[in-house]
Amino acid sequence: MNATTLVWFRQDLRLNDNPALAHAAQLGTVLPVYIFDTNCPEHFKMGSASKWWLHHSLEALNDSLSEQLHCVSGVASEVLFNIVQQHNIKHVVWNRCYEPWQIKRDTELKKLLQAAGVKVQSFNSHLLWEPWQVLKKDKTPYKVFTPYYRRGCLSTAGPRMPIAAPKKIDIVYDSGLDDGVDSLDLLPAIPWFETMEQMWTPGEQGAAQRLSEFLPEGVKNYKNQRDFPALQATSQLSPHLHFGEISPNQIWHAAIASLHGNTEDAGLDGYLTELGWREFSYYLLFHFPHIAQENFSPNFEHFPWRTDTKALRAWQQGQTGIPIVDAGMRELWQTGTLHNRVRMVVASFLVKNLLIDWREGERWFWDCLVDADLAANSASWQWVAGTGADAAPYFRIFNPVTQGQRFDANGEYVKRYCPELSKIPAKYIHNPWEAPNNILEYAGVKLGENYPEPMVDLKATRQRALEALAQSKKLRGEL
Ligand code: FAD
Numbered sequence: 001m002n003a004t005t006l007v008w009f010r011q012d013l014r015l016n017d018n019p020a021l022a023h024a025a026q027l028g029t030v031l032p033v034y035i036f037d038t039n040c041p042e043h044f045k046m047g048s049a050s051k052w053w054l055h056h057s058l059e060a061l062n063d064s065l066s067e068q069l070h071c072v073s074g075v076a077s078e079v080l081f082n083i084v085q086q087h088n089i090k091h092v093v094w095n096r097c098y099e100p101w102q103i104k105r106d107t108e109l110k111k112l113l114q115a116a117g118v119k120v121q122s123f124n125s126h127l128l129w130e131p132w133q134v135l136k137k138d139k140t141p142y143k144v145f146t147p148y149y150r151r152g153c154l155s156t157a158g159p160r161m162p163i164a165a166p167k168k169i170d171i172v173y174d175s176g177l178d179d180g181v182d183s184l185d186l187l188p189a190i191p192w193f194e195t196m197e198q199m200w201t202p203g204e205q206g207a208a209q210r211l212s213e214f215l216p217e218g219v220k221n222y223k224n225q226r227d228f229p230a231l232q233a234t235s236q237l238s239p240h241l242h243f244g245e246i247s248p249n250q251i252w253h254a255a256i257a258s259l260h261g262n263t264e265d266a267g268l269d270g271y272l273t274e275l276g277w278r279e280f281s282y283y284l285l286f287h288f289p290h291i292a293q294e295n296f297s298p299n300f301e302h303f304p305w306r307t308d309t310k311a312l313r314a315w316q317q318g319q320t321g322i323p324i325v326d327a328g329m330r331e332l333w334q335t336g337t338l339h340n341r342v343r344m345v346v347a348s349f350l351v352k353n354l355l356i357d358w359r360e361g362e363r364w365f366w367d368c369l370v371d372a373d374l375a376a377n378s379a380s381w382q383w384v385a386g387t388g389a390d391a392a393p394y395f396r397i398f399n400p401v402t403q404g405q406r407f408d409a410n411g412e413y414v415k416r417y418c419p420e421l422s423k424i425p426a427k428y429i430h431n432p433w434e435a436p437n438n439i440l441e442y443a444g445v446k447l448g449e450n451y452p453e454p455m456v457d458l459k460a461t462r463q464r465a466l467e468a469l470a471q472s473k474k475l476r477g478e479l
Helices: 019-027 048-064 076-086 100-115 145-153 194-199 204-214 217-225 238-242 248-258 266-287 309-316 323-335 340-353 358-368 374-385 400-407 412-417 437-443 458-475
Strands: 005-009 030-037 070-074 091-095 119-123
Touching: 005 019, 005 076, 019 030, 019 091, 019 119, 030 048, 030 076, 048 204, 048 358, 070 076, 076 100, 100 119, 145 266, 194 323, 204 217, 204 238, 204 248, 217 266, 248 266, 266 374, 309 323, 309 340, 309 358, 323 340, 323 358, 323 400, 323 412, 340 358, 340 374, 340 400, 340 458, 358 374
Parallel strands: 005 030, 005 091, 030 070, 091 119
Antiparallel strands: none
């Protein structure tokens, strides 16, 4: 009998704290495989920025595995089943994924393999708490974050400690099987990713480096600084977490250790709570898989979203004439990321001031973000839109000018991404249309020429959003 265990890498592109790999390495020889699943439903196909990231992440993993990672593209379940048969594999291991289509695929494949006499084991490497383990007393899932996290998660056994990378991995390598990372064809033909290359180092080492740069000062200052987009005050670990180059357990325990276990510290509590929001997103996706495409709340079924391609385009391109929105959308385009506070501001502007369906924004983020994550993206968009579980109510509408004044008082962030406004004084940086002519002249800004006029009146569109809400309530028979 062949004692080789096939390790199927998916969203766990690391050697440390990788339970499936650790288990396989203990048993004997290992056949490490990554499959780019071409059978992914159209709607969930990876966006361009994510593909760029994945390419580099796989290169890094391949390096760590002495260039012996088998990379194949195709219908994952068929490819895997064929490899198992060709190599007479009797044991397959993987770490669990939680996207609904992946759960379906894995469940079916597991049955197929077991029927063929293959032992299949799956492990948790992606979440601190399994979604099915945290339930209310009546055994139904939580829908509100605070009781979910404080009562549901924190009162149960804490996240397990990370496990070390295997000391030795005996790899079985078959050159006939390995098409190489390049064969997956993940990089775009036009190299638009230069800024991203300067900013990010995909891979396990890049993730560890980010974490060590963030700790302990980042955690200490987290609560006070995390909302200011001009500061690099958050950990920027989300893409590394998404691709599993680092586990939430590694981050959780390293953050606590960096403050010597002082979980009373407000910064540490705030940081761990954000990891809790990540868990909650996965929890919602697991228990309510429709949230990836449909409103969580059926109350929005008749909501009168507008179709306005021109407005959507202006938003996507950072040409709305509202500086904090434009800076955010340009940051997203250039770097593949966007500060959380500004994600909320640009999302609110789209769904409330422009009255465009959150799914349009979610799609754009999906394509542009290097951390595009089905769970976090859909839950967060629904949170902002007011359509989600425990969401900000629709009638609470962010004013992008006051948000800018509060969180980017000197306009440092706006000026970084909208250099055409660099000479506008702080008083008008978030509302240049209110600046006197002599100030605009001094700053070299000609509204409508080298920077757009605001595309909407913020007050009037706020009112229009509230009326739309009232109208949808009427259609549901509530008013
Ligand atoms: P930190 O502040 O350092 O937080 C640490 C980790 O906690 C993050 O890396 C992330 O994994 C998690 N986290 C933090 N905030 C949230 C949150 N609100 N929801 C879920 N997890 C969170 N996050 C994604 O990972 N992928 C997405 O596709 C995504 N789309 C979003 C869309 C919108 C409209 C909004 C408002 C938020 C979205 N977020 C998404 C959540 C959040 O903005 C990012 O996780 C965060 O900005 C990442 O930066 P960071 O790693 O420096 O986070």
